[in-house]
Amino acid sequence: MxxxxxxxxxxxxxxxxxxxxxxxxxxxxxxxxxxxxxxxxxxxxxxxxxxxxxxxxxxxxxxxxxxxxxxxxxxxxxxxxxxxxxxxxxxxxxxxxxxxxxxxxxxxxxxxxxxxxxxxxxxxxxxxxxxxxxxxxxxxxxxxxxxxxxxxxxxxxxxxxxxxxxxxxxxxxxxxxxxxxxxxxxxxxxxxxxxxxxxxxxxxxxxxxxxxxxxxxxxVVRCPSCRYAANTEKATSALAAVADGPGLDAPERFDTPDARTIDELTRLHGVPADRQIKTLVLVVDSRLTLVVLRGDHTLVEQKLLDALAATAVRPATAEEIQAALGASPGSLGAVGVTGLPILADEALRGRTDMTTGANTDGVHLRGLSVERDIAVQHWADLREVVSGEPCPQCGTALEVxxxxxxxxxxxxxxxxxxxxxxxxxxxxxxxxxxxxxxxxxxxxxxxxxxxxTHHDEKGIVWPAAVAPFEVAVVMLSTTDETVTEAAESLYRQLRAERVDVLLDDRDERPGVKFRDVELIGIPYRITVGARGLAEGTVELTTRATGETQLVPVGEAVEHLRKRRETRMSADG
Amino acid sequence: MxxxxxxxxxxxxxxxxxxxxxxxxxxxxxxxxxxxxxxxxxxxxxxxxxxxxxxxxxxxxxxxxxxxxxxxxxxxxxxxxxxxxxxxxxxxxxxxxxxxxxxxxxxxxxxxxxxxxxxxxxxxxxxxxxxxxxxxxxxxxxxxxxxxxxxxxxxxxxxxxxxxxxxxxxxxxxxxxxxxxxxxxxxxxxxxxxxxxxxxxxxxxxxxxxxxxxxxxxxVVRCPSCRYAANTEKATSALAAVADGPGLDAPERFDTPDARTIDELTRLHGVPADRQIKTLVLVVDSRLTLVVLRGDHTLVEQKLLDALAATAVRPATAEEIQAALGASPGSLGAVGVTGLPILADEALRGRTDMTTGANTDGVHLRGLSVERDIAVQHWADLREVVSGEPCPQCGTALEVxxxxxxxxxxxxxxxxxxxxxxxxxxxxxxxxxxxxxxxxxxxxxxxxxxxxTHHDEKGIVWPAAVAPFEVAVVMLSTTDETVTEAAESLYRQLRAERVDVLLDDRDERPGVKFRDVELIGIPYRITVGARGLAEGTVELTTRATGETQLVPVGEAVEHLRKRRETRMSADG
Missing domain, CATH: 3.30.930.10 (Bira Bifunctional Protein; Domain 2)
Structure with a gap:
């Protein structure tokens, strides 16, 4: 072309x-x-x-x-x-x-x-x-x-x-x-x-x-040591256990007028996030549902959908929450709730001495035991794995x-x-x-x-197998017959060898031509100019590495072939 | 395959x-x-x-x-x-x-x-x-x-x-x-x-x-002699002139209680169709429009649209016609009509002594001269050419x-x-x-x-260039090793020569295989059976001609090549 x-x-x-x-x-x-x-x-x-x-x-x-x-x-x-x-x-x-x-x-x-x-x-x-x-x-x-x-x-x-x-x-x-x-x-x-x-x-x-x-x-969560890899919608990890105190005989209310978030409860009342329970009120396939997680954990909605074989989830509105629990977001909790489905993340299993909202604005509960105090209907893995947690298969710190x-x-x-x-x-x-x-x-x-995955500051760097053209023959002059004839001859030879080659025969400055060939990412460039030809050479450049070499014009095709073969085996 | x-x-x-x-x-x-x-x-x-x-x-x-x-x-x-x-x-x-x-x-x-x-x-x-x-x-x-x-x-x-x-x-x-x-x-x-x-x-x-x-x-209207060819939406012809009488000084009303169609007017009142005027009331791009044609001619709607640079046409309803002309279909005419656009087909130019409806139910007009009596706004070629009319370029009878x-x-x-x-x-x-x-x-x-354009009673007959496969190698037995090996060998040879070949290796009766190969229209069939192989031959059949020949198994590929070459030059 x-x-x-x-x-x-x-x-x-x-x-x-x-x-x-x-x-x-x-x-x-x-x-x-x-x-x-x-x-x-x-x-x-x-x-x-x-x-x-x-x-x-x-x-x-x-x-x-x-x-x-x-x-x-x-x-x-x-x-x-x-x-x-x-x-x-x-x-x-x-x-x-x-x-x-x-x-x-x-x-x-x-x-x-x-x-x-x-x-x-x-x-x-x-x-x-x-x-x-x-x-x-x-x-x-x-x-x-x-x-x-x-x-x-x-x-x-x-x-x-x-x-x-x-x-x-x-x-x-x-x-x-x-x-x-x-x-x-x-x-x-x-x-x-x-x-x-x-x-x-x-x-x-x-x-x-x-x-x-x-x-x-x-x-994606993956283990750098073993072959474990999973989408965050599926990934899990071997969480370290949190050391719990024995808790109280029954949850105890305490006033938390300024603490409406997990962070504020940690900061103002000294409750670590991993000892709190986060309560989410969601509408899952049009049914109001409570989801409880450890305070420092994040819900993965797809895990919730999969757990319930549901198709749609959205946060409940403030009005829906008020109607169901009689409280505003900030002091919500699942203790004593019976009319709604409650799902709990596996990381809450067996936990004691926890803190959660009391469904009264400005009040929380402490000393609760999850399995004793919350009427969990469904336990499931619902939380998002974060970087550094141990691999579920080998314990190595996971990457995200x-x-x-x-x-x-x-x-x-x-x-x-x-x-x-x-x-x-x-x-x-x-x-x-x-x-x-x-x-x-x-x-x-x-x-x-x-x-x-294949670009640099100059543009695209196509792998040869999918490049729009594999080779660009750039003629540095469109008026100097020595140059045009040598470029045309190389173009013909490469086409005869069924190489997918582009002849840059535009009447443009060399800088424009080089920039364009680099921008569109042609893997190999053969540059044909008067100065090189005077010494019988053309320039062969590999886009990915920038490697440039003067080669005798008669050997250019052969040199190109060697580079392509080397690179192909490197690619493969 | x-x-x-x-x-x-x-x-x-x-x-x-x-x-x-x-x-x-x-x-x-x-x-x-x-x-x-x-x-x-x-x-x-x-x-x-x-x-x-x-x-x-x-x-x-x-x-x-x-x-x-x-x-x-x-x-x-x-x-x-x-x-x-x-x-x-x-x-x-x-x-x-x-x-x-x-x-x-x-x-x-x-x-x-x-x-x-x-x-x-x-x-x-x-x-x-x-x-x-x-x-x-x-x-x-x-x-x-x-x-x-x-x-x-x-x-x-x-x-x-x-x-x-x-x-x-x-x-x-x-x-x-x-x-x-x-x-x-x-x-x-x-x-x-x-x-x-x-x-x-x-x-x-x-x-x-x-x-x-x-x-x-x-x-499509085409001339068997010269290169003239046109879609009916564009086609025209060199119509023979109709010999007209001088007509009357002014159109004259006459009663036609039983004649509501061109045919009836011919049958009951002896007026030839080519001496009548057919009046159509149409709605063209939402504007009521009269179109007049010779009685034996048919309107091509696309010609009308093209003449008016319009996009949509439909017949007017009986109510619309009554409101505009005060008459029912059957006695319509354009004489004296001034409030509506009137288009006339070129075949009416200069015609005299014509008959048309009087816009009074049961009454027609005779002796009218088109250009004198009808306020034509726009002359155009609007009629459909029919088979046998003279070619506009050379006069030969046209085909449709x-x-x-x-x-x-x-x-x-x-x-x-x-x-x-x-x-x-x-x-x-x-x-x-x-x-x-x-x-x-x-x-x-x-x-x-x-x-x-390429089928017969047995099925499709694909031209080789577009056939799903060019050759079918049919093995008549899937259990007789002589047969399967010979068929597999032919299949391999043809693939090596880059022929698009289908190996019929199904466990089906020969009749089913032949019927299917014919139905799906594979251009060439090589049939490999035990009886033929015993004498060293396979059968080569051309789908289009039915030509069948026993050829030595070792020469089958060569015979096929010759047939393909002959046929390709015949196709081309």
Whole structure:
């Protein structure tokens, strides 16, 4: 490709609204433009990268026997109603009516629609099946942000497995896990596989692939010693026990007129946070619920949802709290409460001599024993693990890493096949409901995450496997025939060797050309100028390392080949 | 690929609801399944064909210097409002609100959105640009039908050209016309390039590519002698003059109590249809309008819309007609009408001694002269050409052919660039508004049209360039090792030669295998059976011709190569 015929609107300045490195560099480099919040146009350079990512994913999906489909993006409401997700998906699902007034959904995911196709499977001999597609997904995100990282419209590789029984699902799941590891390795994306919550998907197990990045929104807890790693929605730790006193025979009220927070109670009354009980009043699936945690712990809402198999949670309003407990936030407690469900975090088990609010403004209780004084209905792991807590497997201090979710795989069970009535004839002639898995990679998010993890102060540093072009041949003059002919000749040679090469034949100053090649992140640059040619040389530069070398013009292609091979084995 | 690992749910019976050959064969052959009216799931075989079609289009677009983009499918209403098409598109555009209540459209086409990107073009030196994408389009068709031929959701290759001036647009348009001709030739689709109406696109000229097929919905008029061809929305003919008498000095009323139609007036009063005037009362863009045509002629609504630069037309209700003309349909006429716009078809020019309704029930007028007695505001070509009329260029009797529109290209002018404020610096430093073209091919419609034009009673007969597989190696036994080994060996050889080959390794009866290979339309079949192998032969069959030949097993690949080469040059 010749740059003069390529539309790459690079910008001198950073875009004002970019809140992530990848967003800034992809806009500056002329890869993407925002149409509206959460919807991006991909320009030619981005289309090239995207198609290389798609091809890598396709190869690895083919390698595990997956077959490619393309399903509609618009779905009849009725199918989502049958699975129960028409309600569950809430505001995140785009909905519309067609000209006849029928309710339609734009697909956020395709479990239901692939399951409709699975209704045609007849026999256990038709299993297993792994079906996938690259298709646009629509999700009405509350806060689209960070360029391509959190959008409302994106391409997803989503796949779905249908197996006769659990061991088949385990195998399909493991095949995907291994395929995803190869995919992320080929994309140059470090990805930590972590246990995760299944959320609205349902199912028994799920693993997320998390790429460490400051632009991320998800926290991963991992052990630097053993292989333990989990999303904060699932992570736990081996907390050290707190030494408790015996407490009192019954909780005792004491006045705390100025202490409305955990901190104030510590500061003004000398009660350490880990000896206090934090009481949260929440509305879970429209039911008022009390949650108690250790004073220094933070609730993970997804853990609460998972514990109750619920789908939505919000804090109760001051009015709702007043009506239920007769007190304002600041002196709330669960002692003596009987009309509401009470959940307690496991870290409160067996604790004595604790302090909590008395449900009277300006009054707290001390000396209480949790299991004696609070009518806990449900114990669960509800708290957020923080950095430095001991690994639950080996005791080493855990790390908490900010990450981007780049893949997510689920063991779904039979939720969808049951809802949509899929059965096949089993080996004994009985009807069997197949068991499903589902597996997703967001293509444009992967693209942006590669930029998050491969850039420097000059711009993007694409891994060769996904670079829009692998090599740029830069002609320093467009009028000096020696230069143009040598550059054209190198361009021809590289094309003949099927190298993905860009000839920078623009009539621009060398500084502009170098800046652009660095900004858009081409892995290798061959610079052809009059001064070098006078001595028979061109310049070969590796973007990632900055390594620059004068090589004889006749040996440039050979030198490039050696660098590519060395680097590829380093990358791999 | 091994058939045992491929999901191809072929059906024994025709689907009950299939109203087109392509629909029937694509469902029976396991290529597609309907999710709901107008929305189809593509199964693995269809995905393979589609990707070959896409690749052919991509190659030809690249060859004319077009660059690939991917733009959002969901658009903010505001951009469509700026071009005026938020209103114009009516019920055909899917609309929805996001969670914040903002109005969104699903893209029917992308003129507006590409034009937004063109706002960044700075100088005449940035032109021309040809930008394209493969993207899902959504159109809320009133009557989705005929399988993939008329749907609500489909993939379109749409491209857009931006040029400085008319001659640039002419060149971009001609490049596309030539590219489309190459594309349809490579797809094996006979396509007639015809003049067409630009409809809601606006612009000065458009050409449609029409593929003759009984499943079509569009009529094309073409001359068997010269190159004249046009959509009925544009077609005209050299009508023979009708010999008129001198007529009367003024129109004369006569009673016609039983004659309410053209036919009845001919039958009961002996007035030939071509000496009558047909008067239509229509509401055009909410304005009541009279249209007069020769009695035996039919109005083409699009011609009327084009003549008035209008967007919508409907027949007036009986009440509207009564209010405007004081008469019921059956005796309507334009003589003496002054308060309404009157359009007349060119075939009425200069006509005398004509008969028409008197706007009094049961009364007609005779002896009228059109130009003397009717206050025509606007003369235009409004009538439908019928088969046998003389070609306007050479006089030969015209044919009317039923066709499917497989491509449409438009000279748009500056409608969108003006509406969205696109200007570039011209050569003299002045600001110039670029001129646009737009160009579209529906990918799945092309796929279905190929089936419409390439099938026989046994199933589909894919042209090799787009077949899901080019060769099927059919093993007649899965237990006889001689057979399986010979088939596997042929499969390996063909794969080594990069032939797209399918190995039918299913444990099925030969009859089932042959039927399936024929149904799904694989161009070549190599049949490997014990009987043939005993004599050292396999059977080579060409799907299109049925030609079958026993060839030595060691020469099968060579024989196949010869057939492919011969056929390819025949196809080309």
């Amino acid at each position: 010749r740059w003069s015929q390529l539309y790459v609107p690079t910008l001198r300045e950073d875009p004002a609204d970019a809140d992530a490195v990848s967003h800034r560099l992809l806009v500056r480099g002329g890869f993407v433009r925002q149409l509206m919040a959460g919807h991006y146009s991909l320009l030619p350079l981005a289309v090239r990268v995207r198609s290389k990512i798609v091809e890598i994913i396709r190869e690895e999906m083919t390698a595990i026997g997956a077959q490619e489909f393309v399903l509609p993006a618009m779905h009849p409401a009725e199918i989502w109603q049958r699975s129960g997700r028409w309600e569950v998906m809430g505001e995140e699902m785009f909905r519309l009516k067609d000209r006849k007034g029928a309710d339609m959904a734009l697909g956020m995911t395709h479990e239901e629609i692939f399951t409709v196709l699975a209704q045609e499977l007849r026999s256990y001999r038709d299993l297993p099946q792994i079906w996938y597609q690259f298709q646009t997904k629509f999700r009405d995100e509350a806060r689209p942000k960070s360029g391509l990282l959190r959008v409302r419209e994106f391409t997803m590789k989503d796949s779905y497995s249908f197996d006769l029984a659990q061991e088949g699902l385990d195998r399909s799941f493991d095949l995907h896990k291994a395929a995803y590891e190869r995919i992320f390795a080929r994309l140059g994306l470090p990805a930590i596989a972590v246990q995760a919550s299944s959320g609205s998907m349902g199912g028994s197990a799920s693993v997320e692939f998390m790429s460490p990045s400051e632009a991320g929104e998800d926290l 890493v900010v990450t981007i979710e780049v893949g997510h795989i689920f063991k779904l069970g039979r939720k969808y096949t049951e809802a949509l009535g899929v059965t096949v004839a089993g080996p004994d002639g009985d009807r069997v409901t197949p068991i499903m898995g589902s597996y997703g990679i967001g293509v444009e998010r992967a693209l942006a995450t590669i930029v998050e | 091994r058939w045992s690992q491929l999901y191809v749910p072929t059906l024994r019976e025709d689907p009950a609801d299939a109203d087109a050959v392509s629909h029937r064969l694509l469902v029976r052959g396991g290529f597609v399944r309907q999710l709901m009216a107008g929305h189809y799931s593509l199964l693995p075989l269809a995905v393979r064909v589609r990707s070959k079609i896409v690749e052919i289009i991509r190659e030809e677009m690249t060859a004319i210097g077009a660059q690939e983009f991917v733009l959002p499918a969901m658009h903010p209403a505001e951009i469509w409002q700026r071009s005026g098409r938020w209103e114009v598109m009516g019920e055909e555009m899917f609309r929805l609100k996001d969670r914040k209540g903002a109005d969104m459209a699903l893209g029917m086409t992308h003129e507006e959105i590409f034009t937004v990107l063109a706002q960044e073009l700075r100088s005449y030196r940035d032109l021309p640009q040809i930008w394209y994408q493969f993207q899902t389009k959504f159109r809320d068709e009133a009557r989705p039908k005929s399988g993939l031929l008329r749907v609500r959701e489909f993939t379109m290759k749409d491209s857009y050209s931006f040029d400085l001036a008319q001659e640039g647009l002419d060149r971009s348009f001609d490049l596309h016309k030539a590219a489309y001709e190459r594309i349809f030739a490579r797809l094996g689709l006979p396509a007639i390039a015809v003049q067409a109406s630009s409809g809601s696109m606006g612009g000065s000229a458009s050409v449609e590519f029409m593929s003759p097929s009984e499943a079509g919905e569009d009529l 052919v039923v066709t499917i529109e497989v491509g449409h290209i438009f000279k748009l002018g500056r409608k969108y660039t003006e509406a969205l404020g696109v200007t570039v610096a011209g050569p003299d430093g002045d600001r110039v508004t670029p001129i646009m073209g737009s160009y579209g091919i529906g990918v799945e419609r092309a796929l279905a049209t190929i089936v419409e």
